[in-house]
Amino acid sequence: MKYELVIGLETHVELSTDSKLFCSCGGHAAANEPNDCVCPACSGMPGMLPVTNKHAIELAVKAGLMLNCKINQYTTFDKKSYYYPDLPAAYQITQWFNPVCVEGTVEVGERKIGIKQIHIEEDAGKLVHDDATNTSLVDYNRTSVPLIEIVSKPDFRSSDEVITYLKKLKSALQFAGISECEEGAMRCDVNISVRPEGTDKLGVRSEIKNMSSFAEIKDAIEFEKVRHVDAIERRTEMLVQETRRWDEVKRRTFPMRNKETAADYRYFPDPNLMPIIIDDEWLAEIKASMPATAEEKGQKYVAMGIASKEAAVLASDAKLCGMFDEVVAMGREPRSVASWILTECMSRMRYLGIETLNIAPQKLSRIIELVDAGEITRAAGKKVLAAVFENDVDVDKYCDEQGFNAKVDEGAVLAAVKAAIAANPAAVADYKGGKEKALGAIFGACMRELKGNGDPAVVRELLTKELNK
């Protein structure tokens, strides 16, 4: 029998606000040490009252607009109670009864995925176990950082659809400035079941909690599919509705600790927070502040002369297109900028194993300016780029120190050519004996002699002339 996957996603995304959801503490991004960004409100001290961060509401509404949701113009906050040391007040403020956005859709390939709701809630803190003293320590920096939870309908039918959706969501959220979606700041709970193809009844569901890597999510879904189908067909186990966790080392899911009784969160409306009314005027303001979509950006780049494939790559990533827009605005030639970002910068990022574009737009702009003006060679430019990525050096100072200067006179080039010929008698003999390839080694020695300076075409021309004398 053929089986069909049925998947629903709950995606938690940290909002890009300057402060926490109900107090003026900076987010954990601003923290250096544990419990740096903590005040009596977000650490659950008695006496404090929550005051809602308006920007968080606006960002959640933006997310709703992007996902074609209906915006609830009357929305409320509720309390969810449970005891855990990372939750200092023993309740989380969330939206249970009247979430801010409902009933949206996202196109994933040919299919439409329904969005049940988007609600705003505060994050919990972090527990750190100290093995040395066998104690648990709490860090409240993340406590009360605003999140939205985007709850999809059980509309996904494959792990590929899930990943396509998540990538699309991530790029859209970054674009609209709703979330940075940094490593770990986008977390998913995956609800998954299988059923015989062509049937409507939902199977027994398992929920895989708290995953952030797309590749791991895909593997976890594939694993669960096999587990569910085996359980049904080969009776390998009795499926029960449960929460599970994905073990990245063992490459399989495990049931999470089952409490004796099901958790009862005892939701009720938060009496300290008045209902939020998003009137037509405010909604119109939020709508007006929506940025261009990735598609719109891509089209703009094509019009600037960027090849459509490159334009699409640039436009799909907020940090790449942010860098591109800034450097182009500094007067650099768009195609040149695209090439530097997509080829040289991305190669540096792969080399260093980082996900951030670790360079100030001003510095990238200056490197491109020097190369395009013929002040330094592209090879030298790449070296400067590497030095900026690794040590954030000053571009002009570094060029001076390294003696990078593409405009060397012919006399200096000729001297380097002669020195290279003298130093490589074997290669010279090979070349003269008809091995054209040997030229490369002598040319390389020449460029080293010139410290990467000089116009390679001029160097090559002088070199062949000298050898053929």
Add this chain to the structure above:
Amino acid sequence: MAKYITEINKNGNIAVDDTILVKDIPATAGSKMLENFVPLFSAEAVERVLAAGYTLSGKTAVGEFGLDLYGETGINDICAAASLVKEGSVKAALNVDLNGAPRRAAALEGVTFVKPTYGTVSRYGIIAAACSGEQIGVTAKNAATAAEVLAVIAGYDEKDGTSLKDANNIDYNSEAPAKGMKIALVRELYAAADAAVKAKIDAAAATYKAAGAEIEEISLQNLAEINTAWTILMSAETTNNLSRFDGVKYGYRTEKYKNIDELYVGSRTEAFGFLTKATIIYGSDVLSKGRYEDCYDKALRIRRKAVEALTELFAKYDALLMPAFSKAEYEFYPVENAFSKVYEESIFTAPASITGMPAVVSSGVQLVGDYFCDGKLIALAKALEKEEA
């Protein structure tokens, strides 16, 4: 002389109850749970009295978390603030009216307490229990003095999300004459009081009549329903607010625990008193799955009906006259009876608590009025006090 839990300044003129935070001064809320808790900031009301030039005398005892006059783990000094006011040690006291305790204390001690309209005095800086109903009020020897201090602490505060902008427009020093006013005497509540309390209500009614006001006896429908609904809301919110006291961050921690669950259970079992535990159990139940719709949600609907019913009454009457406490003298009872005793007594205080309407206790009687009519109630209390003097 009544004692302070913590004395701040011998010459101070304002006492503050122990559920109200004063920076660097211990705040126990009458609970062993918070016996070592020192707050990092002061309540907005405290900041305002200090800014107006008053000085704090000290922190006064409350029943645990202010749930009642009396709580076994606090100092058994019931009516502490009201007795200090009565003996003239201080000009006034700030008290949190969570479930009517300061109103009861004022009635028993024969002083004045004003519970202002909900949202007119910032709740920032009180050890919260029932956020949707509790209010800081003022205990003073007479209504004029209470009004003077109330005018200082009232007003909009952006730190409290339920604070009302209209709070800035109330005239607390109203001298509205009783003449021509219509006052409704609540029959069921009158009947529920003892003879001494009835006599005080009779005396108040006589004073108003003599001053040219009209007294009409009315029946207040659904009082029991209102009281139950309020008890549900109050207990549920208290349960939720007290869950932060778990022995992890501050306050009492048991010495006997091997894991986090034992730490929670041990700390809370050892540090909370009987009434608090009973309230927490009741409050957990009314919020639990399967019970929410029938209990908490229904209580919210009854609250709305109560607001409608009282608002309708206040279209006809200027104030409701009723007791604040069933007896003229306080009788101690075994702690095991605390929850039902408090429930029985809150029938007098629940209408103003659940609706957030203002209430003034003076000369042993309680007056309840429409939203923002605090000044009118204060003027009516002044009329009684004039008669007494």
